[in-house]
Amino acid sequence: MMNAAYICTHNNGHPFxxxxxxxxxxxxxxxxxxxxxxxxxxxxQAVIIDYNLERFSLYPKDTEKITEYKSGEPLPLNLARPDYSNLPSEDEVRRIIKDKRMVII
Structure with a gap:
């Protein structure tokens, strides 16, 4: 959630x-x-709230109190939303994942 990126890790045979x-x-x-x-x-912001709740057991009211990002700690609600239109193109992803299957949605 810090930046727009695909995570190209082991995919157990499933397409990216x-x-x-x-x-x-x-x-x-x-x-x-x-x-x-x-x-x-x-x-x-709701995604951030749910992330903090699941990862840190932090309730929404507590998430509202966080004002700055610190690595490894709960995310603040004022975190800048990445621009997902900057994700790599289909051709760029093909080069990264090489011979693995890919599905465009």
């Missing part, structure tokens, strides 16, 4: 999912919409 240009644009727009789960927050 790569976003099309249109899907990248839709993802950027969706992340800026109001969250239906956490009122008063965006979808991106």
């Amino acid at each position: 999912l790569v976003l099309s240009y249109e899907a990248k644009i839709k993802l950027n727009k969706k992340l800026m919409l109001p969250s239906m789960k956490y009122r008063g927050f965006t979808v991106f």
